[in-house]
Amino acid sequence: MNLDSFPLVRGRFERFLPLMPPEVAWFDALAGKSERVGARVTLLSEGRACDGPVILLDGWAIGHRVLPDGGRQVLRIGLPGELFGAECLLYRRSLYSVQTLTACSIVRVGEQELVSMRSVQPRLMEAFLLMMTFERAIAHEWTVSLGRRAGWSRVAHLLLELDERCRVSGIARRALPLTQQDIADCTGLTLGYVNRAIRHMRQRGLIESRPSEIVVLDSEALARNEGFQPRYLHPCHKVV
Amino acid sequence: MNLDSFPLVRGRFERFLPLMPPEVAWFDALAGKSERVGARVTLLSEGRACDGPVILLDGWAIGHRVLPDGGRQVLRIGLPGELFGAECLLYRRSLYSVQTLTACSIVRVGEQELVSMRSVQPRLMEAFLLMMTFERAIAHEWTVSLGRRAGWSRVAHLLLELDERCRVSGIARRALPLTQQDIADCTGLTLGYVNRAIRHMRQRGLIESRPSEIVVLDSEALARNEGFQPRYLHPCHKVV
DNA sequence: CGGACCATTGAAAGCCGTCAAAACAAGTGG
């Protein structure tokens, strides 16, 4: 098994930095470690020791925090090919939990591979830095939504972001695997409010919705209405 | 001028990774480029080309976005010794504006120093990765606040975070240089609401407030009341 | 003294949350 086994992951890294043979070798060390897990399975738990990151070879996942009052806030949505748990470089214990949305193929990166990356793979380190920068930009955009946008606009921005991220990543255009409760937990709203917002967008022909699935039909109109600016989703590839 | 001219910045980097002579040399290249700017001065503008990051040698600054309706959302608060604009590694144009809160001493990192870091300073690259990871953790905590905490709790968590960050960084204990409007723009609230929240905390002896200044008097009581968990502010130093 | 900035306060309105109940869909086993 070589890098060609991980086409999505390779694409993801190469959006940030071209990979060279030494980096490819690092990926090879992960060969054969892939696992299959079901939907709604917990991959990492808040407060538990986390040895290394988890790569989503396929499938969707979310990172979230649960509050004392039972409320849940989603912090990240991970698309196929993305990575969770990189903060194990900096913290002993996971700051938030990670749960699959769909059935997934994953690779758990071990302590050993991580050490080898840190000590001998400067280009991979740089790729990680750029990925982290990208994710911080997304987190900042969520901050803007949660802080200053109306409820229905937060829902629209979330759907537009995910639609655009799928497009940019070349993920086959299909429904977003989110329940309305998931959307509520991303946007800081309640299920009831999200349901009304979804209905409104559906009645205007902007989206389609089925249980646990949302399809953005007319992203252009939606983006125009809401003033969606996808600049933060289009990093600029600066080769050194 | 050598690294000793940047004690705060050195401390900041060394919280993440011990610096060795080669990295020190990189800092030396920045010697003599320090500038002095006043309070409420714009250092970086959203949408404008950004060549390189800006290091705050001293003073406080904020990163923020301005929305079409005139609303403002603060994304980051930068303490003395911290860095803004690292996303220039990934984007051609700045995603948000940066403004000083107090008078500041800054160093603008040039294109040249940045290229030299990327190409020959893997340990500095790793320090940047860890700093970015840390900042993403803070952004995620803000997401939790904005999404799922009540207004007065958001204010308390913000003050507690800044108080703890000062303590951890060894910054002399002094007032936080924030207006109530700044706090409102961090927490997604309005000036009127923040004013009432501040008054309430002041009347209970938890904080002190003067124009453009807030002092946390009893962080323990405040943290206990609000369930503040500062784990995300305490990265674990993992030496390789 | 004037001006700019910041803090303070009140009343009314509204967005969104809370709570509760029911409909719908999908899968499982009998």
Next chain:
DNA sequence: CCACTTGTTTTGACGGCTTTCAATGGTCCG
């Protein structure tokens, strides 16, 4: 094919947290 279960969506009524709008006062500085 039906009964049952579980998860998701839908809908309504009510309440309150927070915003909006407007006006006043305080403080610092030139």
